[in-house]
Amino acid sequence: MLALVGPALALLGVFFVLPLGNVVRWSVLDPGGAGLTGVYYVRALTETIYLRVILNTFRISLYVTVICLLLAYPVAYLLASVPRRVANLLMILVVLPFWISLLVRLYAWIILLQKAGLVNSALLRLGLVTEPLPLVYNLTGVIVGMVHVLLPFMILPLYSVMKGIDPNLMVAAQNLGGTPAQAFRRVFLPLTYPGIGAGVLMVFMLSIGYFVTPALLGGLKETFIAQLIEQQVSVLIDWNFAAALAALLLAVTLIVYYVFNRALGLDRIWGGV
Numbered sequence: 001m002l003a004l005v006g007p008a009l010a011l012l013g014v015f016f017v018l019p020l021g022n023v024v025r026w027s028v029l030d031p032g033g034a035g036l037t038g039v040y041y042v043r044a045l046t047e048t049i050y051l052r053v054i055l056n057t058f059r060i061s062l063y064v065t066v067i068c069l070l071l072a073y074p075v076a077y078l079l080a081s082v083p084r085r086v087a088n089l090l091m092i093l094v095v096l097p098f099w100i101s102l103l104v105r106l107y108a109w110i111i112l113l114q115k116a117g118l119v120n121s122a123l124l125r126l127g128l129v130t131e132p133l134p135l136v137y138n139l140t141g142v143i144v145g146m147v148h149v150l151l152p153f154m155i156l157p158l159y160s161v162m163k164g165i166d167p168n169l170m171v172a173a174q175n176l177g178g179t180p181a182q183a184f185r186r187v188f189l190p191l192t193y194p195g196i197g198a199g200v201l202m203v204f205m206l207s208i209g210y211f212v213t214p215a216l217l218g219g220l221k222e223t224f225i226a227q228l229i230e231q232q233v234s235v236l237i238d239w240n241f242a243a244a245l246a247a248l249l250l251a252v253t254l255i256v257y258y259v260f261n262r263a264l265g266l267d268r269i270w271g272g273v
Contacts, residue, residue, distance in 0.1 A: 020250070023243045023246050023247060024247050025243075026239055026240050027040055027041070027244035027246070027247045028040075028244075029240055040240055040241045040243070040244035041244050041248065043244075044244055044245055045248075050228065050245075053223050053224070053225060053227075054248070056222070056223065056224070057208050057224045058208060058252075060139065060143065060146075060207070060214075060222065060224075061204055061207035061208045064146045064147055064150060065200055065203045065204045067143065067147050068147055068151050068154040069154060069199065069200060069203075071151060072155040072199065073158060073192075073196075075094070076162055076195075078090070079091060079155070079162075079163075080159055080163045080165075091159075094152050094155050094156070095152060097148070098152065102149065102213075103212070105145075105149065106212065106213060106216045106217060107216070109136070109141070109144060109145050109217060110136055110141075113135035113140075113141055113144065114136050115132035115134075116132070117135075117136075119133075119135060120132040120133055120135065137217065137219045138218065138221070138222065139221070139222055141217035142214050142217050142218040145213045145216075145217040146207060146210060146213050149213065150206055150207065153199065153203050153206065154199040154200075154202070154203050155199075156199075157195045157198035157202065158192065158195040158196065158199050159195075160195065161192050161194055161195030162192055165192070169187050169191075170183045170184070170187060170188055173186070173187045197260050197261075200260070201256065201257060205257070208253070209225075209249065209253075210224055211224065211226035211230065225245055225248075225249055226249075228245060229242045229245050229246055229249075232245065
């Protein structure tokens with residue numbers, strides 16, 4: 001077994017673990033060569049401009065995660081309820097965005113959401129608005145773009161869990177006197193918690209590391225941590241501070257994963273014991 005997984009582990013060690021360790025090392029190196037320091041972490045967590053970017057990243061990521069969950073749950077329920085042939089056809093629509101370049105999709109949203117775009121033109125023709133709405137280069141544009149990209153990552157784990165739930169459980173709950181709504185709330189919904197946890201975790205962790213979508217569809221108020229890291233590396237040439245930001249992002253990701261796994265048992269749907 002070790003001979004089979006050894007090459008993969010060596011590859012991860014050389015191209016992932018070692019560079020990651022180097023990032024952490026850079027984040028605590030004193031610029032004057034005096035040893036280790038935590039000044040970069042203090043700077044990131046105390047200076048208003050950087051703290052605002054960090055909080056803004058988590059706020060928008062939370063918005064995107066909640067919206068994805070609200071949209072994905074009924075879609076996954078539909079996929080799990082219809083016959084397999086219909087579900088397979090619908091699943092093609094779910095995974096279709098994976099076949100299209102991310103940049104193509106984002107520029108398509110710019111065309112759709114700009115002031116002279118198709119969305120504003122339709123709203124004006126219908127008389128729903130009197131002037132074009134600001135739908136891009138702001139929070140709305142970032143959320144729309146991120147939800148569109150990340151929605152399949154919420155649907156797929158929900159569908160995998162829902163498909164494994166025995167439909168007879170709902171029938172049994174209703175035979176015992178429960179209404180369909182009660183059967184759903186007290187039987188079906190709790191059984192989907194691992195799928196909810198996995199989808200929420202996946203979407204949230206992907207969201208907080210986003211760069212391209214907020215850079216193209218957002219404005220200065222929608223700056224993400226990844227954009228701040230890129231600015232520190234390529235513009236300000238402050239690699240130590242960029243490494244500290246990256247290490248903070250990694251730490252938060254690991255903490256979120258641990259909390260979700262402990263609370264919802266994500267390892268159950270990922271093959272763990």
